[in-house]
Amino acid sequence: MKEFIKKISGVRWVSSLLFLIALFVITGIVNPTFFSYSNIIACFNNSCVFMLLAIGISFTIMTGEIDVSIGAVMGLTAAISGVIAQQNGSWLPMLGWAVLVGAVTGLVNGIGVAVLKVPSLIFTLGTCGVVRGIVYIYTGGRTIENFSGSFTRFGNSTVGNTGIGVFFLMMIVIVAVLAVLLNTRRGKYFLAVGDNIGGAVLVGIPATRVKFFAYILSGIFAGISGIVFASKYGQITIIAGNGYEMSAVAACVLGGISLSGGLGNVIGAAIGGVIMSSISRLLVFLGFSSDYDNTITGVMLIAIVVIDALTQQRAIENARRERLLARAAVSGQ
């Protein structure tokens, strides 16, 4: 049992899950009306967009890079899905476009970062601008709304009487599949590249290809999140997805994925996504205006990144000092 506790507490996403539960409990203590099944399940049901974005970007973060173009990609595929939904189109073309837009953006990012070795923040900031521009051109600046009923109804439908959203159920399946895949030896390439790229190359891991693949995955997940966004909210403004990349990064960090790469798990990203999307709801129950949303998220993000950096530095420094002390002590006697 002790072994089990030790092992489980070493898994980073477990602390994220505990953090999420703590948030729920605190909110419930301050405002007992929060403690209802429908409130809590709604937190999960509404998290699908952030979960998809966070899972996607977690691949690039694991490899030690970043992708800030995902918000724009989401905005574009949401607009495309919206237009298809207006014409009462089916899911298939939406999915096709989402994957295409995501993959192409990912490809461009991959060329820039993995092949041309441009710093990833700068390069993806550039693609972000380009894609955001395409959204304006594509929509002509108009808000896209009045979708066919079935489209929005599906986005908010639940499984039987359980209250569990269809999208959320799909998310659980996706996360489970990815978690298993990432635990295979090839799946671990992402973490290996982020942990020590030089070492990865030396043991024969195709580091460039891995980064490329991470960007394509990041793009595709962002693309798919656009469909979910359109279906859930039924209205796409031209700024849809603006700033979502920051929330996705925050979700990853909250989920225990190290921004310096090499550490983390998609389960953590998914839990982080739930935390990020729940905060505005929790704030309402805590009696804050939703105007505080961004500020509080920002503070939380900074706090966690600082704690993470400090504990890591400390661990490294302590290990170094211990080694040095041991070395000097050998001949002390």
Place this chain on the structure above:
Amino acid sequence: MHSDGKQKLLVVKGTTKAFGQNRVLKGVDIAVDRGEVLALIGGNGAGKSTLMKIIMGIYQPDGGQIFIDGKEVQMTNPAVALAEGVYMVPQEPMLFPNMNVLENITMGFKESTLSLRNRLVKIMSEIGWKMDLSRKASTLSIAEQTLVEILRGLLRNSKILILDEPTSALTFDEVEAFFKVVRDLKSRGIGIIYITHRLAEVFDIATHVAIMRDGQITLEGPVANFTREMLVQGLLPPDATHEAELKENTTKIDYTHLKPIFELQNLSGYGFQDISLKVYPGEILGIAGVVGAGRTELVSTIFGRDKVLSGKVILDGKDITGKKTRDILEAGIDYVPEDRHLHGLFKISSVAANTTSALLKDSVMGKLLLNKRQENRITDKYISDFRIKTMDREELAGSLSGGNQQKVVISRALSTKPKLVIMDEPTRGIDAAARGDVYSIIHHLREDGVAVLLVSSDMEEIMELCDRTVTVFQGHINGEFSGNEINQDNLTAASFGLVNNE
């Protein structure tokens, strides 16, 4: 030449490589057979690392061939080299710090984890190594990390192992244990290329030796054919004039009337214990020892970079124990660090900006705006005094050669007119001519009455320069020598912990 060369395990023929105008390899031939350990020695910049990276497929050569078991192989990328049974253990072990030992070793294989694990356990029991496979790599010592790297190679059934200065960060005991491992590997018929800077290791462990200088092999053959002196000759440039006469010209210090300018009293910190020493004005005190003995930790602690655990640091009668680096600079100590790239040079600033950067707080450089004329005057003085080879003072410091970069870093240290200068391996990786210049700079300092604390692993450097020398072994001072006592035998014995004076 190698008429039977085609049958050998690894043959490298006529390899050339240039980076831009810089011809790093000028037609290199080496060969290793099963059960052989080829010691490859040579100074920094001789081209050893480039050659190894070509063998590993990380760089592509401009010309030349590589044969493995007589078959020509195009090493287009590391995966090809790995498949051909070549594995390189880099100088800095390249582990994944966030993964455990097992994951680190099995990363990059296509086999199932279970069968890999079984094979690994078998290999480890065969050679008698014990290691907890579930430990995180970030908790391993450097020696353990090197073992993990070797296990990676063995698990790939590598026939050829390249070990790049594997002992440079190991303690004395670890080196002994490591040599046992190399002997094991040798007896298993593995061919090893062993890169080292330590001549003693060549006779301990190698069967063959090759010396590389300036992109060429200058000497090669079975170790038994050579003496230590012959190897040293092979390393020296053909026109090397020994600067030993410098030492003859310098005067002996009369200690009777001198008061120490700098003193350590029972100083302990991370990596060293109970260090006491005195340095007098105009004296060069050597701190000898092997890498990892705690010397760099000692001097960087004196300079305020790490915590003092106990004891005292006294400069010119004032207690400066545990002060911040800025205050220690102010008090009159300057430090020329071991790694000039990491801790010394501002690479993308000009030579002038580098030289005067330690003076920026000083009003010499202008009260509010930077006094450019003053900057130029100071820089020109050092450029001519130290013979810094630069196009002009505005050239970027990063584009100078290693020796000239080092002179810039020393200039900066001296521009503040310190009472004590600490130099950590001041001539590592710089060529013979620049080394001579650095030596004469140090002699000038001595004549100006500046005290110098010289940390060096190069025994000849210590012998050449120092008035007195202490040796550090595993964090303790275990010997002090002056005058004629400073010789290779005494220093080597003490550095490796063999001292008779109790």
